[in-house]
Amino acid sequence: MKNTNSITEDVWLVYDGECPVCNIYCKYIRIRDAVGALRLVDARHPSNLLDEITKAGLDIDKGMVLKFKGAIYYGSDAIHMLTLLSSPSGVFNRINFSVFSTSFGARIFYPICKVFRNVLLKLLGIKYIGNLKQVR
Numbered sequence: 001m002k003n004t005n006s007i008t009e010d011v012w013l014v015y016d017g018e019c020p021v022c023n024i025y026c027k028y029i030r031i032r033d034a035v036g037a038l039r040l041v042d043a044r045h046p047s048n049l050l051d052e053i054t055k056a057g058l059d060i061d062k063g064m065v066l067k068f069k070g071a072i073y074y075g076s077d078a079i080h081m082l083t084l085l086s087s088p089s090g091v092f093n094r095i096n097f098s099v100f101s102t103s104f105g106a107r108i109f110y111p112i113c114k115v116f117r118n119v120l121l122k123l124l125g126i127k128y129i130g131n132l133k134q135v136r
Contacts, residue, residue, distance in 0.1 A: 009036055009068075009069055010036040010037045010038070010039050011031055011035060011036055011037070011038050011039065011066065011067075011068050011082070011085060012039045012041060012049055012066065012067040012068070013026065013029075013038060013039070013040055013041065013064070013065075013066055013078075013082065014041045014043050014049060014050065014053060014060060014064065014065040014066075014067075015040060015041070015042065015043060015064060016042075016043055016044065016060070016061075016117075016129060017042030017043070017044050017045070018044060018121075018126050019117055019120070019121060019126065020120060020124070021113070021116065021117045021120060022064075022117070026040050028090065028092040028093070029082065029086060029092070029093065029096065030086060030087040030089055030090065030093055031082070031085045031086050031087060032085060032086065032087045033087075035085045043060045043065075043129050043131065044129060049065075049067060050131060052067075052072075053065050053072070053131065054131045054132060056072065057132070058072070058074050059131065059132050060129050060131045061128040061129050061130065061131070062075070062114070063075030063076075063078065063110075063114070064078045064079060065078055066078035066079075066081055066082050068081065068085070075110060076103075076106040076107045076110035076111070077103075077106070079100050079106050079110050079113075080100055080101070080102070080103055080105075080106035082100075083096055083097055083099075083100040083101050083106070084101065
């Protein structure tokens with residue numbers, strides 16, 4: 001069954017609900033109140049937003065997706081934008097800001113995080129989402 005929630009001006013983060021790294025990140029990331037609410041969308045469940053991502057040709061297994069004010073950010077751009085929208089409260093968010101607050105930092109460290117995620121999924125026997133395979 002598809003999620004029929006309308007996508008508003010809130011911040012929408014599409015993540016892998018079976019990935020421990022993604023779950024920890026989503027648990028601790030906080031965005032500023034002035035930005036709106038952070039809406040989490042598990043990419044392992046059908047949704048209108050996942051359909052939009054797939055239609056745009058974005059492979060959710062290769063990069064996180066953030067939607068904010070109608071714009072879609074992918075991979076290192078997504079984590080960079082999310083970091084800029086984040087609250088500085090808490091140790092996790094301060095570390096996140098120090099690593100991903102610049103485009104350069106995001107382009108360097110995001111691929112390292114992806115490799116770690118992929119190795120962890122393989123070790124845990126968790127299959128990829130394969131959203132692009134569904135449309136072929």
